Amino acid sequence: MQLDSLYQEIILDHYRTPHHAGLADPYDVEVHHVNPSCGDEVTLRVELDGDTVKGVTHHSVGCSISQAATSVMSDLVIGKPVTEGMATYEKFLELMQGRGNVEPDEEVLEDGVAFAGVAQFPARVKCALLGWSAWRDATAQALAANEGVKNA
Amino acid sequence: MTDARTFSSPLDLQSVRADFPILSRELASGFPLVYLDSANSSQKPRQVVQAIEDHYLIHNANVARAMHQLGAEATAAYEGGRDKVAAFIGATNRDEIVFTKNASEALNLAAHTLGAGLQPGDVVVISEMEHHSNIVPWQLACERTGATLKWFGVTEDGRLDLSNLDELLTEQTKVVALTWVSNALGTINPIADIAVKAKAVGATVVVDASQAVPQFPVDVSTLGVDILVFTGHKAVGPTGIGVLWGRYELLAELPPFLGGGEMIEVVRMTGSTYAPPPARFEAGTPPIAQAVGLGAALDYLSGIGMDKIAAHEHAIVEYALEGLKTVKGLKLLGPADAADHGGAISFELAGVHPHDVSTVLDTRGIAVRAGHHCARPVHERFGMQSSTRASFYLYTTPGEIDALVDGLEFVRSFFKVD
Numbered sequence: 125m126q127l128d129s130l131y132q133e134i135i136l137d138h139y140r141t142p143h144h145a146g147l148a149d150p151y152d153v154e155v156h157h158v159n160p161s162c163g164d165e166v167t168l169r170v171e172l173d174g175d176t177v178k179g180v181t182h183h184s185v186g187c188s189i190s191q192a193a194t195s196v197m198s199d200l201v202i203g204k205p206v207t208e209g210m211a212t213y214e215k216f217l218e219l220m221q222g223r224g225n226v227e228p229d230e231e232v233l234e235d236g237v238a239f240a241g242v243a244q245f246p247a248r249v250k251c252a253l254l255g256w257s258a259w260r261d262a263t264a265q266a267l268a269a270n271e272g273v274k275n276a
Numbered sequence: 277m278t279d280a281r282t283f284s285s286p287l288d289l290q291s292v293r294a295d296f297p298i299l300s301r302e303l304a305s306g307f308p309l310v311y312l313d314s315a316n317s318s319q320k321p322r323q324v325v326q327a328i329e330d331h332y333l334i335h336n337a338n339v340a341r342a343m344h345q346l347g348a349e350a351t352a353a354y355e356g357g358r359d360k361v362a363a364f365i366g367a368t369n370r371d372e373i374v375f376t377k378n379a380s381e382a383l384n385l386a387a388h389t390l391g392a393g394l395q396p397g398d399v400v401v402i403s404e405m406e407h408h409s410n411i412v413p414w415q416l417a418c419e420r421t422g423a424t425l426k427w428f429g430v431t432e433d434g435r436l437d438l439s440n441l442d443e444l445l446t447e448q449t450k451v452v453a454l455t456w457v458s459n460a461l462g463t464i465n466p467i468a469d470i471a472v473k474a475k476a477v478g479a480t481v482v483v484d485a486s487q488a489v490p491q492f493p494v495d496v497s498t499l500g501v502d503i504l505v506f507t508g509h510k511a512v513g514p515t516g517i518g519v520l521w522g523r524y525e526l527l528a529e530l531p532p533f534l535g536g537g538e539m540i541e542v543v544r545m546t547g548s549t550y551a552p553p554p555a556r557f558e559a560g561t562p563p564i565a566q567a568v569g570l571g572a573a574l575d576y577l578s579g580i581g582m583d584k585i586a587a588h589e590h591a592i593v594e595y596a597l598e599g600l601k602t603v604k605g606l607k608l609l610g611p612a613d614a615a616d617h618g619g620a621i622s623f624e625l626a627g628v629h630p631h632d633v634s635t636v637l638d639t640r641g642i643a644v645r646a647g648h649h650c651a652r653p654v655h656e657r658f659g660m661q662s663s664t665r666a667s668f669y670l671y672t673t674p675g676e677i678d679a680l681v682d683g684l685e686f687v688r689s690f691f692k693v694d
Contacts, residue, residue, distance in 0.1 A: 127639050127690065131632075136691075162631060163648040163655075163662045185661045187631035248635060 129241030130248070131188065138192035138235065143199050148181040152266040157258040159250055161162055164190045166254055170262040172270065180259060189239075189248050194255025196235045206263055212236075213256050218254045220249045277598065281598060282484065283674040284582040285591045293671050295321035295576075308643030310676045315459055315487060315667030317509050321571075324512060327572035331565045339564055350564055357567030358554070365504070365575040366495035367521055374520040374527070374554040375562050379486045380409040382505035382520035383453075383569050385557060386482050389530040390451050390503075391417030395524060399448045401479070403428040403436055403465075404657050405458045408650045410484045414453060423450070430475040430657050434461040434610035441473060449479045457487035457618035460651035461610030462593070464488075464618050470499040478524065486510055487618055490577075490669070492586035502526050508566060512669075517566035520557070523623065527553035534559040577670075579588030585670045589619040592668045596621055599681040605693060607662050609655070620667035621648065625684060626694040630664040636687045642680055 147154070151169035158165045164186030171179040182199045184191050197216075201209035215232050216239070224244045228237040240254045291298050296319045301309045311319060322523030331353055337346035339354045355370075364369045376382040394400070400414050404427055420423045426444055429437040432471055436454075445452070452474040456467050471481045481501040488494060490511035496504055503526070522530075526649055532539055532550050541549040550556045577585065596615035605626030611617050630646035630689040637644055645665045648655050655662060666680055 127636060130635065131690070161647065163652065164631075165661070187629035189631070245635065248631070251631065 125129050126241070126244075130245055132238040132241065134229050134235050134238035135188060135192040138195040139188040140259050142182075142191055142195035144179075144195065144202070145183065146181060147183050148179065151179065151181070152269065153262045155258050156266070157188075157253055157254060157261065157264040159186075162187075162251075164251060164254055166190070166194055166257040168194070168262055170259065170266050172206070172263070172266045174270075175267075177204055177206060177263065182255065182258070184255065185249075186254065187251055188274065189251040189256045192195060193236075193239060194258075196239075197255045197259055200234060200236060200258060204266065207275075209263070212259070213260060216256065217253070219243060220252055224252040281674075283591060283595050285588040287580065287588045287670060289671065289673050292580065295323065296671055297322065299671055303641040305639070305641075307394060307639075310640075310642040312666040312668065312672070312676065312680060313643045313645050314490075314672070315510065315618075315665065316649075317515070318490065318512050318669050319671065320514070321576050321682065323576050324514065324569050324572045327557070328514060328565050328569040331334075331568040332608055336565075338561055346586050350423055354562065354564045354567045357545045357571035359521055360571035360574050361521075364494075364578065365489065365519075366497045368497055369524050371552070372521050372524050374522065374557045376505075376518040376520055376557075377516055377563060378509075378518040379484065379505050379507035380413075380518070382507075382518045383409050383482070383484060384413045385520055385533045386453070386503050386505065386522075387417040388415035388533050389557075390480055390482070391423075391598070392531050394418070394421035394423040394450060396422035397448060398423040398450045399426055399444075400424070400451045400453065401426050401428065401444050401449055401474075402453050404430045405434075405436065405463065405651065405654045406453075406455050407459050407484065407486070408652070410453055410455060411653065414451075424448075430461070430654060433612065434458075434463050436463070436465050436470075438470070441470075445473055445477045445479065446478055449474070449477050450481060452479045453482035453484070455484040455487070457485075457491065457620075458651070458654070459487050459609065459620060460622050460649045460654050460663070462618045462620045462622070463611055465684065466617040468498075468500055476501065478502035482606065487620065491589050491619055493582040495593055496521055508570040508573065510558055510571055511570075512576055513595055514566045514569035517563040519570075521552070524553065527557070530556075532556050532559075536560045538562075580670065588670055588672075589668060590614060590617075592672050592674070593617050593619055593621065595674050596666065596668065596677045596680070599677050600684075603681060603684045603688070605688065609658055609660065619669060619672075620665055622663040622665040624660060624663055625687065627691075628687055628691045630662045630690065633664045633684070633687050636690055637683045638678070640683050641681070642683050644680075647652065 167185035168182040335349040337350040339351040343531040401419040481502040485506045503522045509515040609622040634646035
């Protein structure tokens with residue numbers, strides 16, 4: 125098992141100085157997600173502007189992988205249409221579940237390619253997905269709320 | 277490193293380890309396995325696995341209800357497991373031993389059946405250092421009945437805070453449910469002393485002995501408690517079997533827990549009557565091969581000697597505490613000295629999250645546990661979200677402790693912690 129392939133410098137950089145950390149106002153929806161088996165927690169806020177992700181901020185307690193993944197995820201989705209963010213998630217998920225056999229697309233995943241090594245540590249895949257699951261949940265709730273406003 | 281510090285154990289570690297084939301495994305990159313996760317689940321000696329294999333290959337059938345020769349053999353094997361458990365923990369009556377699927381189910385059985393007698397105004401007392409399995413069942417029992425849940429706190433040095441004992445133990449206190457040895461802190465609690473005080477106010481005393489029974493001699497005939505539970509797989513036995521011991525008079529007056537086959541006397545469509553203990557609490561086909569395996573496990577531990585195992589654990593814990601204290605930035609969670617310290621040590625390493633500690637150790641073949649170890653409240657008590665835990669057993673060597681200490685130094689250098 126190659127430690128350096130898991131803990132790439134990009135990951136350690138995001139871990140030490142996470143982007144978009146610290147919960148900010150205004151926001152549409154706040155969610156709190158946990159990995160019950162290990163105790164990692166993330167609180168995440170999403171603000172949408174129509175169908176575009178205007179802002180994501182988070183506060184997380186957890187390991188380097190989960191914190192760095194949440195940081196990278198925020199970079200990847202902010203300013204993008206929700207559908208594009210969701211498509212990026214699918215690419216990231218494919219990479220995580222690929223057991224090291226998936227060639228990451230740097231165009232789409234940017235710093236996220238650094239997580240390719242995580243796929244070889246099955247116990248850590250859920251760490252890399254925690255922030256994503258929080259973002260998807262918060263975004264789905266925000267979209268549903270907007271839909272409700274439109275229909276009202 | 278080893279020669280710099282002294283270590284003395286009454287066990288012949290080489291011969292003990294020869295009984296556990298898994299301990300000579302090599303892991304990725306050629307590192308030998310250093311298994312420091314026995315508080316999570318212990319490894320199994322060949323003798324236990326063979327007893328289970330013999331049972332399945334030669335004696336297998338259902339128990340009690342099967343009226344043929346194999347049925348009789350399986351029943352004798354299963355009930356033989358009960359006899360061995362009774363003897364191992366000093367129970368004078370074999371009918372006081374109830375088999376469950378694990379310690380969690382045993383604690384749920386206790387909370388459910390004792391809970392049936394609770395009402396608003398009653399108090400159940402637990403502690404802040406309990407495993408979730410000795411917290412949640414009591415929370416549920418209190419929610420069902422309107423009883424109030426209270427708890428002992430934990431002192432700064434990881435001991436049970438008994439300063440408000442008189443406030444917690446009053447005539448309203450109906451149940452006191454405590455862990456004997458904390459799975460997260462390693463603390464050994466003065467269960468017998470607390471039991472005397474709890475009994476004085478008329479409370480029923482339940483003890484979670486999951487980390488105690490594997491580690492030191494236990495004698496329920498002199499302990500002074502009412503119910504004691506433990507699990508097989510932490511005591512070199514198989515998974516899938518737990519034990520609830522209860523004073524017979526108490527068990528005899530408790531209602532059933534799960535309904536089904538074998539726990540009944542007469543079933544009519546209008547209502548049923550129930551079997552006496554232990555059958556009343558063993559609905560359905562029980563863990564038969566597991567009882568055989570547990571019996572073999574307890575035979576194995578007795579053969580080595582629980583007093584020797586306890587002395588070995590103490591020596592290893594003392595050696596480990598000394599070693600861990602040399603690691604810069606390491607903060608112990610729980611008692612820092614080996615007195616009344618069970619075979620688990622949890623700690624925090626400044627600047628590195630426990631999951632990262634455990635992943636890096638794992639690449640060197642060292643298996644530890646990282647997380648809240650199903651004891652989130654006690655981590656919260658110390659302002660921690662999680663910790664790394666190393667836990668030991670009768671096969672743990674000082675060389676493995678040295679590997680852990682060296683591994684932690686490597687973790688610090690890998691993450692560039694100063």
